[in-house]
Amino acid sequence: MGKHRAYKFRLYPNKEQEMLINKTIGSSRFVFNYFLSLWKEEYKKTGKGLTYNKCATMIPALKKSNEYSWLKEVDSIALQSSVKNLEDSFNRFFKKQNKAPRFKSKKNPNQSYTTKNVSNSIQIQGNRIKLPKLKMAKFANSRDINGSILRATISRKASGKYFVSLLVEEHIQELDKSNNxxxxxxxxxxxxxxxxxxVYNNNRYTTKMAKQLAREQRKLSRRYEQAKKDGKKLEDAKNYQKQKIKVARLHEKVANQREDFLNKVSTIIVKNHxxxxxxxxxxxxxxxxxxxxxxxxxxxxxxxxxxxxxxxxxxxxxxxxxxxxxxxxxxxxxxxxxxxxxxxxxxxxxxxxxxxxxxxxxxxxxxxxxxxxxxxxxxxxx
Structure with a gap:
């Protein structure tokens, strides 16, 4: 039996693909929030929530309505996956594994949606990846994948970068015993x-970047105040948005450094013991x-x-x-x-x-x- 392994790659969508990704993210978020509201209402009335099947069968009717016809433009499996995530969240809540699901906000710095590989709808061809609705998109193919792709998660980070994470089922060869x-x-x-x-030293990545982060965050605060003074919406304040991305990229750099360090140390320890x-x-x-x-x-x-x-x-x-x-x-x-x-x-x-x-x-x-x-x-x- 194969084991699950995730691969993450930088995605370079063109303008059209970027717009479609953003639409799909927004639509998936809407569907999650829509059915979360219905789920809560049903729970108040009957003491029981909904199910994935009940919610999924309601999606086609939403698409046919005039109010929500824009849902037709995006990947249908992404919408179904959003409902599945909602059901999983409730299941974990009832098992006391996490808090109750909350409404998703478009202000969250990291946004994503998930789609499944159905009839080879997700394929890799050189430095391009085929994704549902997006067709062929350019990506940084840095590693070979030896297995079958189960699903893909397309994400947009606060830094404005796009990534695709692939869940793959593959045979992973066990390492030789070290007797340690x-x-x-x-x-x-x-x-x-x-x-x-x-001894593995604590690199203190956040501490090392603290001065630079503090300086750039102060700039961000000043540009926020200036936007308020000018009566601009933050989405329209270009200087604020530029600085926001700059701060996000610093945080992303710290996170990448930390993850790289943790990956290297954990791999060395597992290989040798x-x-x-x-x-x-x-x-x-x-x-x-x-x-x-x-x-x-x-x-x-x-x-x-x-x-x-x-x-x-x-x-x-x-x-x-x-x-x-x-x-x-x-x-x-x-x-x-x-x-x-x-x-x-x-x-x-x-x-x-x-x-x-x-x-x-x-x-x-x-x-x-x-x-x-x-x-x-x-x-x-x-």
Whole structure:
């Protein structure tokens, strides 16, 4: 059975295609909001919501009406996908996996729509990609795709750039076993510390760009105030719009740098280890600490763990998550004695057994030991 893998490429639509993409994004957003409203009304009346099938069968009638006849101009599968996303959102809400779906806003900086590959409606030919309604569009074909394309998501970023993300089903060859295991302690001062002493530095991408971002955002604020003073709508204020794109591209640059770093580190760790032990961190809870929130957001622990997880699934490796309350920093990895809680400013300490510890390396060793212990206990139960 194949595994799912996503590929993201820069898309270079011409003016006509750009207009159609924007129309499809707007139409998909409208359909989502339209049926969300109906869904909520139905829930108030009957205590039950609608279903995807009920909503999808109503779309043709919308297209035939004079009021919404413009829906005919865009990809019909994109509209159906929008309704499917709505149903999935409600299903996750009822399972208490996320909050209730909210109406989508056209002011959201990132906009997208999704379409499926039906009868080879999505194909790659050199540096061009065939997409429903758009026909052949130019894109940056930087990687070969070895598998069948299931669906495509076309997105427009705040920077004004367009991208296409392809979900592909393909056979991914599992990596050879390395017979190595690793414990990882995630931190703010250093991004990741392995039990063998390897340290991946925290590059602090947002912090490095902070001055430039602050300067450009101040310019944006001034142009906003000027537009208000001139009585212009923001959409018509050219200087404001230019500066808005400039700020968005700086944010995009930071995000790209961070993702590239996380991809490289996660790939190295997965390739070189069969068992990866890591703490199950409560990132949302930690973000409530206003002193650390900015630093925690910058290191992107959650994104890193997600990358480790899906790459481990691809390549036949194992992720073991340690309970967030496990006192990895307090236990001596040599003798196993818990010497009590230590404040964050204590980076080195000596156990009563005489072994001197670096706080982070010791924590990663304990995380590894606890992970391997859990695996052994599972095997015994099995």
């Amino acid at each position: 295991s690793v414990g990882i302690d995630l931190g703010i001062k250093d991004f990741a510390i392995l039990d063998d002493g390897t 069969d068992v990866i032990c890591i703490e199950d961190l409560n990132t949302k809870g930690m973000l409530r600490n206003h002193n650390l929130a900015k630093s925690i957001s910058d290191v992107s622990w959650s994104m890193f763990v997600d990358k480790l997880q899906y790459k481990a699934d691809w390549y036949g490796k194992q992720i073991v998550k340690i309970d967030r309350w496990y006192p990895s920093s307090q236990i001596c990895s040599s003798c196993g004695v818990n010497s009590g809680k230590k404040t964050l400013d204590i980076r080195n300490w000596t156990c009563e057994c005489g072994v001197e510890h670096d706080r982070d390396i010791n924590a990663s060793k304990n995380i590894k030991n606890e992970g391997l212990r859990q695996i052994q206990s599972y095997d015994k139960i099995g």
